Amino acid sequence: MDSAALLDLLGNENRRRILRLLARKPCYVTEISEYLGVSPKAVIEHLRKLEDAGLIESHVDEQRRKYFHIARNVRLEVNVSPYGFASKSAYPANSSFDITTCRHLTLDVSWSDTDDLDELLHALEDLEQLENELSLAQRWVQGRLCDVLDRISENVGTGPESRIYADLLASIRSEPKSVGDLSEEIDAPREVVAELLESMADEGIVRRTERGWELTTEAETEPNG
Amino acid sequence: MDSAALLDLLGNENRRRILRLLARKPCYVTEISEYLGVSPKAVIEHLRKLEDAGLIESHVDEQRRKYFHIARNVRLEVNVSPYGFASKSAYPANSSFDITTCRHLTLDVSWSDTDDLDELLHALEDLEQLENELSLAQRWVQGRLCDVLDRISENVGTGPESRIYADLLASIRSEPKSVGDLSEEIDAPREVVAELLESMADEGIVRRTERGWELTTEAETEPNG
Numbered sequence: 010m011d012s013a014a015l016l017d018l019l020g021n022e023n024r025r026r027i028l029r030l031l032a033r034k035p036c037y038v039t040e041i042s043e044y045l046g047v048s049p050k051a052v053i054e055h056l057r058k059l060e061d062a063g064l065i066e067s068h069v070d071e072q073r074r075k076y077f078h079i080a081r082n083v084r085l086e087v088n089v090s091p092y093g094f095a096s097k098s099a100y101p102a103n104s105s106f107d108i109t110t111c112r113h114l115t116l117d118v119s120w121s122d123t124d125d126l127d128e129l130l131h132a133l134e135d136l137e138q139l140e141n142e143l144s145l146a147q148r149w150v151q152g153r154l155c156d157v158l159d160r161i162s163e164n165v166g167t168g169p170e171s172r173i174y175a176d177l178l179a180s181i182r183s184e185p186k187s188v189g190d191l192s193e194e195i196d197a198p199r200e201v202v203a204e205l206l207e208s209m210a211d212e213g214i215v216r217r218t219e220r221g222w223e224l225t226t227e228a229e230t231e232p233n234g
Numbered sequence: 235m236d237s238a239a240l241l242d243l244l245g246n247e248n249r250r251r252i253l254r255l256l257a258r259k260p261c262y263v264t265e266i267s268e269y270l271g272v273s274p275k276a277v278i279e280h281l282r283k284l285e286d287a288g289l290i291e292s293h294v295d296e297q298r299r300k301y302f303h304i305a306r307n308v309r310l311e312v313n314v315s316p317y318g319f320a321s322k323s324a325y326p327a328n329s330s331f332d333i334t335t336c337r338h339l340t341l342d343v344s345w346s347d348t349d350d351l352d353e354l355l356h357a358l359e360d361l362e363q364l365e366n367e368l369s370l371a372q373r374w375v376q377g378r379l380c381d382v383l384d385r386i387s388e389n390v391g392t393g394p395e396s397r398i399y400a401d402l403l404a405s406i407r408s409e410p411k412s413v414g415d416l417s418e419e420i421d422a423p424r425e426v427v428a429e430l431l432e433s434m435a436d437e438g439i440v441r442r443t444e445r446g447w448e449l450t451t452e453a454e455t456e457p458n459g
Contacts (some may be wrong), residue, residue: 013247013250015312016241016244016245016250017245017247018245019241019245019312019321020241020242020243020244020245020246021245022238022242025238025241025319025321028314028319029319031319032314032315032316032317032318032319032397033397033398064314078316079314079315079316079319080316081315081316082313082314082315082316082376082377082380083312083313083314083315084311084312084313084314084372084373084376085310085311085312085314086309086310086311086312086369086372087240087244087308087309087310087311088307088308088309089253089257089289089304089307089308089309089310090257090304090306090307090308091257091303091304091305091306091307092257093257094250094253094254094256094257094304096244096250097369099369099373100373111367111370111371112342112363112367113341113342113343113360113363113364113367114339114340114341114342114364114367114368114371115339115340115341115342116338116339116340116371117337117338117339117340118338123385124385124388124389126386126389126390126403126439126449127407127449129382129385129386129389130386130400130403130404130407130449131407132378132382133379133382133383133386133400133404134404134407135338136375136378136379136382137379138337138338139338139339139375140372140375140376140379142336142337142338142339143339143368143371143372143375144311144322144324144372145336146336146339146341146368147309147311147365147368147369147372148309148324148325150361150364150365150368151307151309151365152307153357153361154358154361154362154365155307157354157357157358157361158358160348160349160354161351161354161355161358163349164349164351164354165351172257172258173258175355175358178351178355179355179358179359182352182355182356182359214351224351224352224355
């Protein structure tokens, strides 16, 4: 499911309380209604929305009572910063995801294919610590990204719209690109892209060549390049 | 701000659109109203809520026009799984946060105190990649946590309430604890904790000693221990 739909669902206090309750144990409507102090009718409506989104599902026990439980893992991340507002949701990667392919990241956790209770509890502790460390690292990265974007703004001499300048520069850093390609890549109108490039060309930051727009940084070090 | 308040704010499509707009450039009320196709009155109300929460702030330019912009970095993470529903929000760690103190995590990014545009763009690229890798790693961890909890459930022979069993076992793994301590630590009523411990004692998984409740796993390897 997309992050907007997930944010709409989680933006309701009672639905969050239902999820918190179901994460402890499966419940039927009357239980939820009594716990929340909300009418069964309202609970049923919340459950319907959560079920439609695939967040919860139900099963019927021997007494033909319908129990609801959380269906699957979902993860949502939202970043708000002066340089961007981004939200993404995702299902956890399956175990075959190869963490060793990461270029900037190394993980070190005990994890063996074990059924020994003590080892499992040890793995649980490690994974919970790692989860915390990854959260800290994400916040650190977000802070650094902001610093870098601040410095790029200063460098390019732009004001508050600097994110779009940084995106343009980052995009042509590896190879020269046309206005059309850039417009598609950073999702901005062609005329906006053209205008920004022209203003940076005036500042001597970028230049237009027959291969497309490129940074002039190399030109500075190699005047005849 | 707490994650519940943040979820309430972000649970509204128009407020998300306002944030997305402000992340590109500071705007005044009429601009936002026209962009969103929403009355200025409604826009002002959304802006008030976002400003009260500290997500945005405003400044007045020479023409005495009031511009709104995003005030600071905030990060929100939500995990939904059959074993838990957790949300947390945080401000990015400041640059003095020491990533090297992480026990399970090593990061490798180029980051120097530079003002060179090319190096800054390179750092931007690295940080954005790292951000992606951290996201993948978090999803991987969430998946592994679920696997481990599944196995603990099987091991202990419990059903859907197994998260609370796992929390109890993890808590007494390092040292024996009393029912009172455990009740506080895992935030569950004393009588619930006592009952769960008794049921696990019947299964031979834990035992009560004069130092408190402890795992019996060591007892199995050392019968006279």
